[in-house]
Amino acid sequence: MVLNFIWIGFFLIGFAVALARLFQGDLTIFTQVLTGIFDTAKTGFDISLGLVGVMSLWLGLMKVGETAGVIQLFARAMGPFFARIFPEVPRGHPAGGSMVMNFSANMLGLDNAATPLGLKAMKELQELNPHKDTASNAMIMFLVLNTAGITLIPTSVIAIRQAMAVDQGLVGFNAADIFLPTLIATFISFMSGLVAVAWVQRINLFSAPVLVFVGGFIAIMAAVFGWLHSYPPELMSRYIGLLGSGVILSIIVMFIAVGAWRRINVYEAFVEGAKEGFGVAVQIIPYLIAILVAISVFRTTGCMDFVVQGIAAGVAALGLPTDFVPALPVGLMKTLSGSGARGLMVDVLKTYGVDSFEGKLAAIIQGSTETTFYVLAVYFGSVNIKKTRYALSCGLLADAVGLVGAILVGYWFFK
Known part of the structure; x- marks a missing residue:
């Protein structure tokens, strides 16, 4: 519903501003807006198709990891940590396994598997909930950590950057150079959400599993x-890209090697998972085009520049640098809509360049923040929770801290 209002607002406000510019003598403004709509629709389609290969590759590899049991092993390794922060969930309860699998899938960029696992975990937590219309402590902790979860591999962001780098003629571009900054930014968000909820619920975080994980x-x-x-920033960026590529390649090889060791048909498992990649990439086409054309109207008429300049003026008045401001709308939109934030990120990458500071920062923010309102609405709505208590406030706090952390990390690595 919120995205609906935003989408309509982009068009109506953009049209009103275009009319004002027409009355001021700008006779080409409508032509510019219409051309921008058509060009942006083509851009959205091209980007989505460019994702087909990468998403098929990654989902195929994730299927190999799942079939080989690597993801399940990862889930069991995280079990003691989650047992400490969910004291209301009995040991061995199915909700514990579903929650760990959900977080594991999110960390590995397996979004299509994370949501069903999350909904399953919420349903199982509801079975333990004595007040069926009110969110339990375990539900709130799960939701906040889900919205602020650590991202090990921001798959879709890397794929979009790689596709756009080809369009921009960048040769040898390493789209994985945001791996480490994104990981750190999501850890900052994760810890802020964990501490906030633990403080409200009076959970002692000074226990061995928690300290081992955090430490x-x-x-x-x-x-x-x-x-x-x-190292200087340029060389540091190269090493970050090398580290990101090395970690991702190591995970790929580990999945395949373990699958071969356990004598599963790795090839067939990969093909089965890869079949989903086409559907995932095609599925986002209408969403991406919808938000991109609305942003195009908003930007072509000058509205986006007014917003960015207004924020920049406020930041400059505080004596702070303003080169991060163009990427800021991505983080503000992400709390409302993942597809909307993705569209804004693509707009920044297109306007400033994939390899620019603004482009890298927008990618880090996109990969390290979450759609808080959407997640809370879907997850709580799936079990008819009406009283969400402090879930939204803690989730937004984690998002805000994570956004600031993403900006600071972006400066540290790329400036």
Whole structure:
């Protein structure tokens, strides 16, 4: 519903501004708007088709990992950590397994599997809920961590950047250079959401599984920081891209190697999963085109420039740099709509370039923030929860901290 109002508003406000410019003597404004609509619709279609190969590849590999049991092993490894932060969920309850699998799928970029697993987990948590119209503590913790979950591989963002890099004539472009910044930004968001909910629910985070998880992650990040800190930004960017590519390739090889070791038909498992890739890529075509043409009207008439300049003026008044402002609308939109934020990210990549600071920052924000309103509406709506308590406030807090963290991380790595 919110996206519906935003979409209509982009057109109506853009048309009103276009009329004002026409009365001021700009006789080409309507032609510019119409040309922008047609060009942007073609761009959305081309980008979506460009995703077919990458999404088929990744979903095929994820199917191999699932069939080989690697994803399930990852879920079991995370089990002790989640048992501590969900004390109301009995050990061995099906909800625990579904939640861990949901987070595991999100971390590995398996969005199509994460949502069904999340809905299943919510249904199982509802079975433990004594008040069926009110969100339980476990539900709220699950929802907030879901919206602020750590992203290990931002698959769709990398795929879009790679597709657009080809269109922009970039040779040898490494679309995975946002891997480490995105990982760190999502960890910041995850920890802020975890601490906020734990504080309200009076959960003791100073337990061995939690400390091992948090401490281990921080230690790894500190080691990476120590390694990269002495390098200039350009060389640092190359090493980040190398690290991102290396980690992703290692995961791919691990899935295939474990599948071969367990004597499954890796090829058939890959083909079965890859078949879903075409459907996923085609499915986003209408959503991407819809939001892109609305943004085109809003931008061509100058409305987007007014918004960005207004934010930039406020930021400049505080004495802060303003080169991050063009990417900021991506984060603001992401809380409302994933497809809307994706459209804004594509617009930034197209306007400033895939390899620009603004483009990289927009990609980091897209990969490290979540559609809070959408997730809460769908997940709570699936079990008829009407009283969400403090879930929205904690979720938005995690989003806000994550957005600030994404901006700061983007500066640290790419400036």
